[in-house]
Amino acid sequence: MTQEDKAVDDIEQEVTETAATEQASDAGVDEVTVEDISEVDLVKQLEDAENRAAEAKDQYIRAEAEMANLRRRVEKDIENAHKFGQEKLSKELLAVADNLERALQSSESETADITAIKEGVELTLKGLIDLFGKFNIVAVDPVGEPFDPQLHQAMSMVENPDVEPNTVIAVMQKGYQLNGRLIRPAMVMVSKGGAPAASIDEQA
Incomplete structure (x- = not known):
């Protein structure tokens, strides 16, 4: 083999090695890029899953609260039906x-x-x-008691210096309560002797 032929062979081998090195380098870059993309996708999917889980948990808590409120309202309605039916x-x-x-x-x-x-x-x-x-029906018979507009209906006012003003001195018709709820006020006569009595709504 001549010196020239040997030089040509060396040049071809060098070109081949250079090409192989560049090809391997390109393949490495592509591989890293694919891995990076896969990791980004996984992170995004994980974040999306966490967001959906948090939203579902929030909806569950809200539904539980609404059910608890509904349960309390139903229980209250049943209790009132038993008491005031x-x-x-x-x-x-x-x-x-x-x-x-x-x-x-x-x-x-x-x-x-x-x-x-x-x-x-x-x-x-x-x-x-x-x-x-x-x-559980209880009579309201307030003779001698202070006038209470929540329980009594004043039919008239009479001067009576022997008792405090706004005292019930007579009951014309008893009132009644059902389980603590007034179903009819007591119709009463109220004193207005001594000091000026406070105004009483006789139509209460």
Whole structure:
């Protein structure tokens, strides 16, 4: 082999090695780029999944709170239905009690022949009062008590220096409460003796 042929071979080998080195370098760059892209995608997917999980948790907490509020409202409605479901019946029975009391008052001056009737009426009234007790119906009979517009209805005001102003001195008609709720105010007469009484709404 001549010196020239050897020189040509060396040049071809050098060119081949250079090309191989560049090809390997290019392949390495592409490989790093693909890995970088994959990591970015995974991070983004993870962030999206975390955001969806946080949103789902928030919706779950809100739904639980709404269900708890609904449960409390339903329980309150049921409780009120149990307590006040008989309010209409109670109001109807009040008229019966009033009539029995009036019958007793009118029979007080009658002869002894009426005694049996009076006793019967008394027993009827007692039974009705016992029935009221079973249904938690309580009479409002405030003689001697301060006037309370939440419980009483003033029918008239009378000067009476023997008692404090705005004191109930007579009850014309008892009031009644059902489980603590006023279903009829007591109709009362109120004193206005001594110092000037505070204004009372007689139509309350």
